[in-house]
């Protein structure tokens with residue numbers, strides 16, 4: 183066995199993540215799917231939600247910015263910011279799904295906390311409008327907020343949460359607090375209401391600085407913006423009871439028993455580096471990590487044939503494309519019963535194409551197949567190297583691998599398939615016979 | 618050739634890589650290019666395998682064409698201080714502002730301000746001249762925000778008009794817009810041959826055009842080699858497995874008999890060919906969609922060994938060969 187093939191056979195992750203027990207356990211109330219951008223968080227969240235429902239639980243999935251076709255297939259493409267029951271779910275459970283509308287979520291908070299007159303003043307405030315339409319951290323804040331609301335309704339026994347697209351998985355944890363602190367912060371108060379500090383002796387120096395500062399900022403930003411911010415903050419203050427407090431409360435939910443985190447990553451350097459940061463952070467926060475979902479892993483049913491050998495053989499074939507092949511008769515016999523599903527070549531092509539070995543294109547085509555294989559093997563070893571690096575850093579993290587599918591995932595059947603792969607924990611590959 | 622080359626694209630498609638390769642490609646003998654980063658992620662430093670870049674233009678490479686590449690990571694806080702200094706002569710008070718977090722505050726409540734500062738700095742580098750009258754940089758290449766934000770980012774003028782209706786910042790924004798909306802600028806989009814990035818590219822181009830921003834070229838990145846073409850894939854499907862088994866065997870990969878090594882390779886190799894065929898068809902469709910955009914297309918290969926400095930130079934050479942410089 184070549185060293186290359188040996189590497190492929192080694193069991194890479196320390197532990198295989200077993201997801202069904204987690205989904206089935208009535209004590210599991212919240213599953214959060216985190217990870218860096220584009221790795222498959224939304225797909226994983228939807229697939230797990232479907233699987234848990236089909237295994238009998240009453241589930242709600244909170245998705246964020248799902249691809250349009252996926253949203254349509256779940257019937258949640260109309261943005262009404264409440265969970266809708268998904269049709270086509272098999273089995274005893276229920277799946278409800280929704281797509282987060284951050285502006286609407288924010289508006290609802292305002293409406294719930296302020297009397298109508300004040301609420302409409304806040305909703306009309308220009309600063310509020312830019313804040314709710316997409317400030318740094320608003321989406322994360324509102325995702326947390328929505329999670330808190332769904333949990334408080336207590337209508338579902340499992341909530342699966344997708345997290346906003348962002349470069350870093352850590353943003354989901356940090357952005358709400360950052361936004362909360364910013365809105366509640368001393369600075370924003372000083373800047374927006376320096377007059378209040380008037381008489382306090384110790385603040386005198388600061389106050390001079392402040393008025394210079396608000397002056398400068400006013401010139402810079404336009405005085406109106408500062409006024410808008412000030413009006414907004416004071417309107418919110420009396421009704422809302424603090425952004426930071428609220429962010430802290432939902433944060434606690436994430437630390438509560440019954441919450442499990444899944445870190446989703448692709449077997450690529452950047453994504454796994456992010457995943458490692460996130461794993462370390464969860465540990466530091468005492469947040470329970472269920473494991474790593476390694477999504478879009480490549481495999482090969484012919485992993486024992488190394489890239490080098492495949493390329494060498496392809497070259498041989500290029501040079502000797504007219505060499506007659508041996509064992510013609512035997513091969514024909516073999517082929518009689520050999521028409522496995524999944525490969526379109528049918529045994530009866532034998533008859534129509536005449537003697538296969540006399541066809542000069544077969545060696546070329548075979549060389550092509552070998553080159554494709556070499557490419558695949560190079561990809562595999564690159565993925566293996568990045569995974570090994572992660573495992574070396576975090577041998578304690580259980581891993582579920584999901585194979586890269588050739589097309590994207592946009593319907594219930596596709597989600598069901600991903601769910602099965604997630605639960606199996608290892609990418610399902612074409613069977614290879616033993617050496 | 619526009620002197621300000623802006624590189625955008627969907628996240629992760631290779632904006633930073635392509636911007637760096639383009640900066641290398643444009644630096645002919647005797648020329649100087651500046652590669653600017655605006656997102657504070659030190660992607661350029663990582664790519665060039667150097668320590669984090671300060672807020673200062675510094676030489677990071679000699680290009681294959683013999684010219685020099687400089688790099689700058691624009692820090693919006695420091696850029697704002699620069700401006701305040703320039704317009705209000707703040708002195709030490711500027712530092713106090715920073716210490717109190719006021720700068721952070723200002724750029725947070727007015728994200729448009731941040732973009733004015735970033736684009737402003739880049740445009741300043743484009744216009745800057747040496748005493749001799751020669752431009753300080755022949756080209757400025759910007760590793761820009763992703764497609765979803767690029768139009769708004771470059772079009773800050775509108776935002777700023779609402780924020781700072783008069784005054785130096787306002788004037789500054791206007792000057793920046795004059796550069797950005799002129800042929801001095803070209804906005805390129807990086808994409809992959811996949812549905813979502815291609816869709817985003819098409820949407821992004823429509824937005825840029827609607828905002829009257831100059832669209833440049835489309836760079837298809839990470840293109841995989843064509844190992845078998847459509848006709849060959851058809852032939853593969855029509856060929857008996859036994860023929861493949863024999864041919865593999867003839868190439869020294871074991872017995873062609875049932876259960877022999879070569880014979881057992883056939884199924885998995887054909888399965889891989891099917892996957893390839895599926896992807897090939899998808900890529901074909903996406904190429905067609907890109908073809909309809911009516912923009913020059915360039916293709917950069919997927920580097921099988923991953924990115925490193927040598928790979929970056931290879932991509933730069935490829936861009937030169939394709940006439941992008």
Ligand SMILES: Nc1ncnc2c1ncn2[C@@H]1O[C@H](COP(=O)(O)OP(=O)(O)OP(=O)(O)O)[C@@H](O)[C@H]1O
Pocket residue numbers: 217218219220221222223224225226246247248249345346347348477478479584585586587588589590591592813
């Ligand atoms: N195992 C897989 N095989 C093939 N395609 C996949 C797989 N997992 C996800 N995809 C596809 O990849 C794309 C991105 O997936 P998804 O939207 O779930 O990522 P995300 O992490 O939520 O992205 P974002 O950070 O933008 O929210 C989708 O088109 C999805 O269908």
Ligand SMILES: Nc1ncnc2c1ncn2[C@@H]1O[C@H](COP(=O)(O)OP(=O)(O)OP(=O)(O)O)[C@@H](O)[C@H]1O
Pocket residue numbers: 349451452626627628629630631632633634635660763838839840917918919920921923924
């Ligand atoms: N042609 C290529 N061949 C192989 N790898 C590539 C190629 N182009 C880019 N990459 C790799 O793909 C990844 C993403 O590239 P890059 O960081 O340039 O993208 P980006 O668009 O700037 O990402 P972001 O949106 O996160 O800023 C990097 O790991 C990079 O090394």
Ligand SMILES: [Mg+2]
Pocket residue numbers: 223224225246247248344345346347
């Ligand atoms: Mg998503």
Ligand SMILES: [Mg+2]
Pocket residue numbers: 632633634660760
């Ligand atoms: Mg980048």
